[in-house]
Each structure stands twice: as structure tokens, then as C-alpha cells.
Amino acid sequence: MKNYLMLLMFCVTSAAMAQSGFGVKGGINYADNGEMTYSDFSNAGEDILEGGESKMGYHFGIFYQMNILGFSLRPELVYTTTKSSYQFNQKEAEYKVSKIDLPILVGTKIFGPVKIFAGPSLQYIVDNDFEGFDLGDVQDEFTIGAQLGAGIQLGKIGLDVRYERALKENEAEFMHNLNGSDGLQRVDTRPSQVIFALSLDL
Numbered sequence: 001m002k003n004y005l006m007l008l009m010f011c012v013t014s015a016a017m018a019q020s021g022f023g024v025k026g027g028i029n030y031a032d033n034g035e036m037t038y039s040d041f042s043n044a045g046e047d048i049l050e051g052g053e054s055k056m057g058y059h060f061g062i063f064y065q066m067n068i069l070g071f072s073l074r075p076e077l078v079y080t081t082t083k084s085s086y087q088f089n090q091k092e093a094e095y096k097v098s099k100i101d102l103p104i105l106v107g108t109k110i111f112g113p114v115k116i117f118a119g120p121s122l123q124y125i126v127d128n129d130f131e132g133f134d135l136g137d138v139q140d141e142f143t144i145g146a147q148l149g150a151g152i153q154l155g156k157i158g159l160d161v162r163y164e165r166a167l168k169e170n171e172a173e174f175m176h177n178l179n180g181s182d183g184l185q186r187v188d189t190r191p192s193q194v195i196f197a198l199s200l201d202l
Contacts, residue, residue: 020067025158026060027197031082031097055083055094059101063199072107074117082193098127103147118148121164143167149195158199165192 032054061078078101085094100123107117123143149162 021065021201023063023065023156023158023199023201024061025063025076025078025197025199027058027195029057029059029080029082029193029195030054031057031084031193053085055085057082057193059195059197061101065201070108072105072115072117074103074105074107076101076103076105078103093130096129097125100124100126105147105149109153113152113154114150115153115160116150117160117162118146121145121147147195151197156201158197158201160197160199162195162197163192164195 057080059078059080061076063074063076065072065074080099080101082097082099083094085092087093102122102124103119104122105117105119107115109115121144123145125141125143143166145164145166147162147164149160151158151160
């Protein structure tokens, strides 16, 4: 019995290793930084300002994928830049966030080369910059979100689209004069985003 168990473990391990490997990926993304809050010092109130306009960002990184028993486990290490713009006194200001993402995705094929996948996405903010403003520190440098997507695998080339949603807001603060009143504004550094990616198995 012991020999059979060892043989079974060897077969499972060999099958996993035979269908595992590293790859590289890159692509574009569109982030929704959402609404901006404004605290007016003159009346001690808080208003919700109009949401930002999504602009094209980019990402690139590496991944490792292990396929076994019809499922795949795919951790990724990705550098991501998201961009959006806001209007202040009829002037446009670009908001840019640079971060390191670590999605950990579980997937399966549903028919032919088509696959679906989902999982948590860890984030570490490297830098955030708001054009023309002195932006304060973010609430949390580390946050967690979730990704859900679908893709096609054609040999060593993969194409996928996914949606990422933050599980909580992660705001940064800055001072701004709006309509003649000084106030403290907050912008969310953990936006939801749509991600288009091209990958290559090595």
C-alpha cells in the first residue's frame, strides 16, 4: 500500500510539474477612481464632487501557473499605473497611481480554449501623484481587492479581460480652494478597473 501511495504522489507531482511554468504579461487598464469628497472648513460640511474621468494606464509583470485536475493556480507579480483626471476651476488635473499588484487567481476552462478565473488581488502603493497638488499619505500602503475575468489560451499566447474591484476605499488627502472656500479633499487610491492583458508562456 505504501508503494502505491508513493507512486500516486509521484504521478500527481509529475503531472503538475509538466503543466506548470512561468510567463510574462502586459497590457492596458482603465481605472475608475470614483467620487471625490470635499470638506468645507467654512460650514463644516462635506460634499461629494463629481467622479474622475478614466484614462488609459498600463501594466507589465510575470506570472507562474500550475495546472492540475482541470484547475489552474496563477499568482502574478505586476507593476501597474492607473490614471484619471478631474476638473478644478475649469482646469484639468491628472491623478496617477503606481503600485505593485499580486493577484492570486484560480481558474478553469469552460470550453475549448476559453477559461474563467477569479481570486484576491493584493496591492502595495509605490507612488501617487496629483498634478498641481501636494498629496498627503494614503491611509494604507497595503490593501486587498478581488479580480474576476475570462480569457483565451492559444498555444503559448493568452488574451484576457478582467474586472478588479477594491474591497474598501483607501483615500489620500490634499488641500484645495473650491468656490472661494478652503477645504480638505480626499481621492480614492484604490480604484476599480478594467484590465486587458496579453501573456506569453515561457
